[in-house]
Amino acid sequence: MKEWNDFYVAVTGAAAALTGLIFVGISINLKDILETPILTVKASVSLILLLSILIFSILLLVPQTSFKLTGIEFTVLGMIVWGLVTKADLRIYTKTIKDYKKHHLLNLFIDQLAVLPYVGAGILMLLGLEKGVYLIVPSIMISFIKSVFDAWVLLIEIKR
Numbered sequence: 001m002k003e004w005n006d007f008y009v010a011v012t013g014a015a016a017a018l019t020g021l022i023f024v025g026i027s028i029n030l031k032d033i034l035e036t037p038i039l040t041v042k043a044s045v046s047l048i049l050l051l052s053i054l055i056f057s058i059l060l061l062v063p064q065t066s067f068k069l070t071g072i073e074f075t076v077l078g079m080i081v082w083g084l085v086t087k088a089d090l091r092i093y094t095k096t097i098k099d100y101k102k103h104h105l106l107n108l109f110i111d112q113l114a115v116l117p118y119v120g121a122g123i124l125m126l127l128g129l130e131k132g133v134y135l136i137v138p139s140i141m142i143s144f145i146k147s148v149f150d151a152w153v154l155l156i157e158i159k160r
Contacts, residue, residue, distance in 0.1 A: 039154065041091055074119070089104070
């Protein structure tokens with residue numbers, strides 16, 4: 001797993017920076033976001049996705065951790081993240097007016113694509129399959145893209 005070290009160092013730094021920027025963006029439009037309960041949940045999903053990238057990348061940077069322990073960590077934390085994100089997305093979906101339900105259903109699907117590979121990676125690692133690490137890459141990419149899109153909505157679109 002040492003060959004992945006530079007990748008996870010870069011990902012950790014990017015996730016930390018973007019998480020900080022989302023906090024700043026939320027604080028700039030805090031009044032508007034708090035007035036719309038769906039936006040507070042959307043902001044929390046964005047933060048969960050970025051914090052997940054940060055936490056999972058840090059776990060992979062811990063030296064001399066057994067592959068099996070990493071698999072356990074990924075499976076357990078992946079299930080927690082999946083539960084939090086799914087609960088938040090379902091809350092958004094149920095409170096959304098009919099005209100925007102399809103849009104939020106797409107968001108729910110994208111969020112599933114972002115978090116479920118962490119669980120899959122953990123299970124594959126538990127089975128001793130090192131190729132499970134490759135499932136983390138799409139999770140990271142989708143999470144970054146989705147979080148930046150959500151940040152755009154929270155920073156710019158909210159004012160339109």
